[in-house]
Amino acid sequence: MAPRVLVSDKLSETAVQIFRDRGVEVDYLPDLGKDKDALLAAIPNYDGLAIRSATKVTPKIIAAATKLKVIGRAGIGVDNVDIPAATQRGIVVMNTPFGNAITTAEHAISMMMALARQIPEANASTHAGKWEKNRFMGVELFNKTLGVIGCGNIGSIVADRALGLKMKVIAFDPFLSPERAIEIGVEKVELDEIFRRSDFITLHTPLTEKTRNIIDAAALAKCKKGVRIINCARGGLVVEDALYDALKSGHVAGAALDVFEVEPATSHKLFELDNVVATPHLGASTGEAQENVALQVAEQMADYLISGAVSNALNMPSISADEAPRLRPFIAVAEKLGSFAGQLTEEPVTGIVIEYAGDVGEMNTRALTSAALSGVLQPMLGTVNMVSAPVVARERGIKVDEVKQTQRGAYETYIRLTVRTAHLERSVAGTVFSDGKARVIQIKGIDMEAEFGPHMLYVTNEDKPGFIGALGTILGNAGVNIATFNLGRRAQGGEAICLVSIDEAPPAEVLQAVARLPQVKQAKPLAF
Ligand SMILES: NC(=O)C1=CN([C@@H]2O[C@H](COP(=O)(O)OP(=O)(O)OC[C@H]3O[C@@H](n4cnc5c(N)ncnc54)[C@H](O)[C@@H]3O)[C@@H](O)[C@H]2O)C=CC1
Numbered sequence: 095m096a097p098r099v100l101v102s103d104k105l106s107e108t109a110v111q112i113f114r115d116r117g118v119e120v121d122y123l124p125d126l127g128k129d130k131d132a133l134l135a136a137i138p139n140y141d142g143l144a145i146r147s148a149t150k151v152t153p154k155i156i157a158a159a160t161k162l163k164v165i166g167r168a169g170i171g172v173d174n175v176d177i178p179a180a181t182q183r184g185i186v187v188m189n190t191p192f193g194n195a196i197t198t199a200e201h202a203i204s205m206m207m208a209l210a211r212q213i214p215e216a217n218a219s220t221h222a223g224k225w226e227k228n229r230f231m232g233v234e235l236f237n238k239t240l241g242v243i244g245c246g247n248i249g250s251i252v253a254d255r256a257l258g259l260k261m262k263v264i265a266f267d268p269f270l271s272p273e274r275a276i277e278i279g280v281e282k283v284e285l286d287e288i289f290r291r292s293d294f295i296t297l298h299t300p301l302t303e304k305t306r307n308i309i310d311a312a313a314l315a316k317c318k319k320g321v322r323i324i325n326c327a328r329g330g331l332v333v334e335d336a337l338y339d340a341l342k343s344g345h346v347a348g349a350a351l352d353v354f355e356v357e358p359a360t361s362h363k364l365f366e367l368d369n370v371v372a373t374p375h376l377g378a379s380t381g382e383a384q385e386n387v388a389l390q391v392a393e394q395m396a397d398y399l400i401s402g403a404v405s406n407a408l409n410m411p412s413i414s415a416d417e418a419p420r421l422r423p424f425i426a427v428a429e430k431l432g433s434f435a436g437q438l439t440e441e442p443v444t445g446i447v448i449e450y451a452g453d454v455g456e457m458n459t460r461a462l463t464s465a466a467l468s469g470v471l472q473p474m475l476g477t478v479n480m481v482s483a484p485v486v487a488r489e490r491g492i493k494v495d496e497v498k499q500t501q502r503g504a505y506e507t508y509i510r511l512t513v514r515t516a517h518l519e520r521s522v523a524g525t526v527f528s529d530g531k532a533r534v535i536q537i538k539g540i541d542m543e544a545e546f547g548p549h550m551l552y553v554t555n556e557d558k559p560g561f562i563g564a565l566g567t568i569l570g571n572a573g574v575n576i577a578t579f580n581l582g583r584r585a586q587g588g589e590a591i592c593l594v595s596i597d598e599a600p601p602a603e604v605l606q607a608v609a610r611l612p613q614v615k616q617a618k619p620l621a622f
């Protein structure tokens with residue numbers, strides 16, 4: 095029986111045609127995604143779901159999607175899809191990186207210009223028959239400083255266009271290497287400098303736990319009086335109440351918003367203000383971008399449904415059916431080791447070395463390396479996947495080396511991942527045990543044997559008496575249950591590492607209390 099796909103958001107008809115040409119049955123119901131109950135009732139009938147941003151793929155929808163094999167997002171951001179829930183149900187989630195990047199960057203530039211010259215207000219006034227020549231006094235962009243927060247695909251295109259307008263462009267992006275910054279022509283700065291120096295600030299990051307509320311009241315207070323803010327990335331990056339207050343007080347001269355904390359944003363106090371330009375999430379809305387993403391999503395979904403080939407999946411490696419069973423647990427180790435190192439790294443990564451010892455070196459190490467890179471980049475980039483990770487790493491000037499060697503030491507086969515930054519080098523090794531589970535076997539050259547847990551606490555400390563008891567007491571007093579507890583040390587009384595698997599994410603006060611213990615050098619939460 096032919097696979098059946100539901101297109102539940104407005105998508106170019108190109109997608110429908112491609113599905114049909116490839117032998118996939120397709121129902122094009124572009125308004126269905128907005129009606130949660132109708133979607134819930136329909137979803138059990140489909141093998142594939144093609145969406146844009148209006149359809150919210152919640153755990154409830156996923157639970158009802160008993161046949162669903164693939165969700166295809168015709169666009170970049172996948173924050174409208176519950177990826178962990180989809181993964182748990184074995185549903186592949188794909189996106190189409192790059193296809194709408196130019197269009198979205200052009201929208202951000204349009205919004206900046208509209209803001210600088212109050213074009214929407216002036217247009218409305220002129221249409222109303224007024225001729226308010228003295229009411230609308232603009233600002234030039236020439237020689238002004240544009241602060242770009244998030245300098246990936248879209249941010250770097252925005253920077254390029256702004257440089258063409260003879261603006262000075264400064265960028266904050268922890269993953270932007272100095273070499274890439276020079277190549278793009280931007281000055282790489284810290285976030286506070288963006289706030290302090292920018293005349294215009296434009297956001298181009300995904301919405302992650304690190305970027306949520308990145309522009310809040312404190313950030314706005316650091317900005318120059320008269321700053322203008324443009325957000326064509328995601329609602330939730332800017333705290334809307336704080337922005338409203340700063341616009342009212344005149345500290346912020348204007349804001350141009352394509353995205354909102356709650357969408358559709360049909361009524362909002364920000365809409366009361368003349369100095370707010372708003373569009374209804376139109377960043378990707380050009381014929382060109384929509385053709386690109388529709389074509390790509392339909393090809394990718396049809397490939398998967400017909401032949402099992404996977405590309406641009408956010409939650410699954412690209413591997414053939416034959417090698418899958420043996421490779422999958424090592425893919426999981428590689429990704430977890432990468433994620434371990436990525437979560438601990440707070441400055442630009444310059445190099446990654448992945449060492450394959452023993453049998454694992456005979457496997458599809460390209461897929462394993464992609465998984466490891468995706469693990470390192472995920473904590474920062476959110477939407478990076480195994481397919482895009484090598485390209486993203488290359489674009490960011492990260493040197494990637496694969497080393498294969500015969501087995502040495504106590505384990506038959508293992509993977510060691512080393513991440514280098516300008517100031518430090520951190521390595522972590524792991525393997526798969528006969529139970530199929532991934533284990534960490536070494537951190538920074540210190541041996542240990544720990545399972546990965548969903549929530550972990552990583553502590554570096556001095557090997558001195560009293561530490562374990564004090565740590566246990568802090569966790570116990572806070573009601574945080576310990577699942578597993580692992581220790582390793584370089585030498586008696588020397589550098590030590592403690593890796594604790596706990597049943598929930600550690601509250602901030604617990605982390606602070608652990609960090610204050612006299613033996614502790616560093617305490618970080620990890621999530622897998
Ligand atoms: N308005 C619209 O219609 C559209 C909005 N978007 C949004 O734009 C976002 C960016 O898209 P791309 O440029 O393609 O993604 P990208 O992954 O190429 O770039 C995102 C950049 O943000 C950086 N970043 C991550 N965490 C950061 C942090 N804490 N501070 C500063 N920078 C950080 C990353 O290092 C990366 O370079 C998407 O995630 C999506 O949410 C994308 C397309 C259309």
Ligand SMILES: O=C(O)CCC(=O)C(=O)O
Nearest residue numbers: 146147169170171378379
């Ligand atoms: O599909 C759309 O119109 C929105 C695009 C978007 O936000 C994205 O690609 O992340």
